[in-house]
Amino acid sequence: MLNDRQKEAALHTEGPLLILAGAGSGKTRVITNRIAYLIDECGVNPWNILAITFTNKAAGEMRQRVDDMVGYGSDSIWVATFHSTCVRILRRYIDKIGYDNNFTIYDTDDQKTVMKGILKRLQIDTKQMPERAFMSAISHAKEELITPSELMKDAMGDYGSAQVAKVYAEYEKELKKSNALDFDDLLLKTVELFTAWPDILESYQERFRYIMVDEYQDTNTVQFEFIRLLASKYRNICVVGDDDQSIYKFRGANIRNILDFEKVYKEARVIKLEQNYRSTQSILDAANAVISNNRGRKDKSLWTDKGDGERIHFRQCNSAYEEAEYVVDSIIKEKREGKYDYSEQAVLYRTNAQARLIEEQLIMSGIPYDVVGGVNFYSRREIKDILAYLKTIDNARDDVAVKRIINVPARGIGATTINRVQEYANENDITFYEALKEADKITSIGRGTGKLEAFVNMIRVFRSKQEFLSLEELVRDVLDTTEYIEKMEAADKEDTEQRKENIDELINKVVAYEEEQDNDEDITLSGFLEEVALVADIDSVSADSNRVLLMTLHSAKGLEFPHVYLTGLEEGLFPSYMSMTSDDPSDLEEERRLCYVGITRAMDELTVTCARQRMVRGETQYNAPSRFIREIPSELLEMSGSGSFGRKSLPEDDGYTKEVFVRKPYAGSVAGGSYSGMSNINSPAGMSARPSAASPANRNAYAKPYIASANKTANEVSVLAGERQNTGKGTGGIRLNNGFVRSGNKPAVALGKDIGAHDEPDYGVGDTVRHVKFGEGVVKKIEKAPRDYEVTVDFKGFGIKKMFAGFAKLKKI
């Protein structure tokens, strides 16, 4: 059943329509109903409908629901992601703009390889400007439909920008030679194709008379343009989105696409869906309160008739380790009490790295879980190797693939030989593989020729076998012929087993792909490679196993769970340090939207946690609770009592969790002033960063989370929380530091690593030691901590400090 607003949206079929769909407002229901209505009531041919999403998962779900509802003819509706839609179009027509139709798709790694080669060739110093800077500049140019020559013009002689433009041009040339497209190209080349060949565009305009775009707030300029072109004839475009959930700016998403929709499509109808069917009122109130701190948004406010529900649980833990314990204990408790099953609980975090501690805790407790994302399956070495074979078989112009495997497994073709071949290829303006075929003509190689010929021959054989082998057989044949696994075993690395499992998994995926296709002609090597290139982490998540899900907030968009744990809500982590120090205040607003997304994933219960201390990239950070927590009205929050989950109670009463909220609220401006409210919070970070460290250029210096430098190399800057106590003037620091500092170290059990990673200190209780910063002091106590020793020292003039021996580098005198 649809509510009035939803109905209105579903029934508006002609002309542009913007559906502003708040989180959990049933937008998928609206879209599917709309499609059903178009087909069943308006007599629209399913063939004329296009529905675009961002992930395969979303596309799959939409397809499923449309199938359920429409029945006959639903499979001729085109439901796909932006990228796969473009690939399908390009596979058919890209030859019109000078590529082969069997082009390869380059992922980020491949791009990087190409980029490296170019920078080396152009002798650009990557210390000045690293390759990723070029890559992101080029990517953004492509997103904005800017060509290399336009970029050069825009540079107006500026050296750096001109350099980028030059590299961009080279990069384009290189990809074209390799008959490869990167992710951005998929969109860009389609738009180019449409622009260059109006008749092709028109055929698609005729086909897609009714267009729907989901998550419209995440579209970037090329995507906008792609849709605009397709829709410009019939103007039956329906976009669904929520400006408050725009979280992909870093990838070029332009929130103006949704905010200005009515300006571009003047006759557009706008419908707001504000009734939420997912969450309790408390959760919505919290979400509304947080997001209301953003400017530049379409005003809306979610409501529900579901009732208030429980308050939001909040817990400030002493360390990230305890945070993980707390969350996992709660998961166990919920399960034990029969409240929520594992699959009904999800742990969300800002950065992938945060998953590790939670994971370890789950392992120790024997709880089934899945981590979404992290290191992509397809970017593992053995997988990339095998895929490179397949790519080479499929498109030997793919230089990156050919070069990847020419000597993997090792067959005695070294760097010198490869360079010679490349030089030959450059001189004759042919691809690397073509040069290999002419190995006998490359005079400089000498004895290596035979090996190169053998390689080319091997590829040829694979290619001819491909005619009569299934994909699975082909992969197995590649493995057998190259003795890939045997050579890997011979090298006897500790991770051989894992890699073998990964290879098996790849074969499973090949088989699954073959089974997926309706008829055998659809099974192609390019098809498989393409599918592999366009998967997102979230795509493989299935709901049917009873496991706790761990994922980033970004991955969580579009999902819902009865109990959501929002972890790591700390200044410097979430909002991220980058966004806090950015010159552009909208970066912080994006973080806030991300927080909004996180809160609105929860259906019934929401637990929000933060830690006073955590390890980030080998450094111990002391972060204040996130401003986002303070933006939630305190009456919606429930502080959980300390140690309420039994076995690990805190060494000291956690009374100041509450203090966070009796302090004056966050008083600063988002735009970059100080936020003095912060400094009252009970954490060393809140006690303000060292004024001396505040460079005048950085007006946000006070906003920086204090990072205790545990960096082993820069040991003159010291290390510990102890240092913090002295520069701060509040009362919190000492307490925080008072004995219950637990580092983010992994528990040895979980990873099977040796506990005694650090040597025992060469000093003992009573000895006098020297610290780089505090000078001389007397050792009072030495305690064993996970993987280190915690040493208590009484320094002259600085008082008693606790520190980790491994970091503090105390010298006995």
Place this chain on the structure above:
DNA sequence: CGTACTAGTCTTTTT
């Protein structure tokens, strides 16, 4: 030519 080690970097988020 292949390897073992070291130094440096890092992503915050991903189709």
Place this chain on the structure above:
DNA sequence: GACTAGTACG
């Protein structure tokens, strides 16, 4: 802390 790219060695 973890990973990777680069270099020194055999």
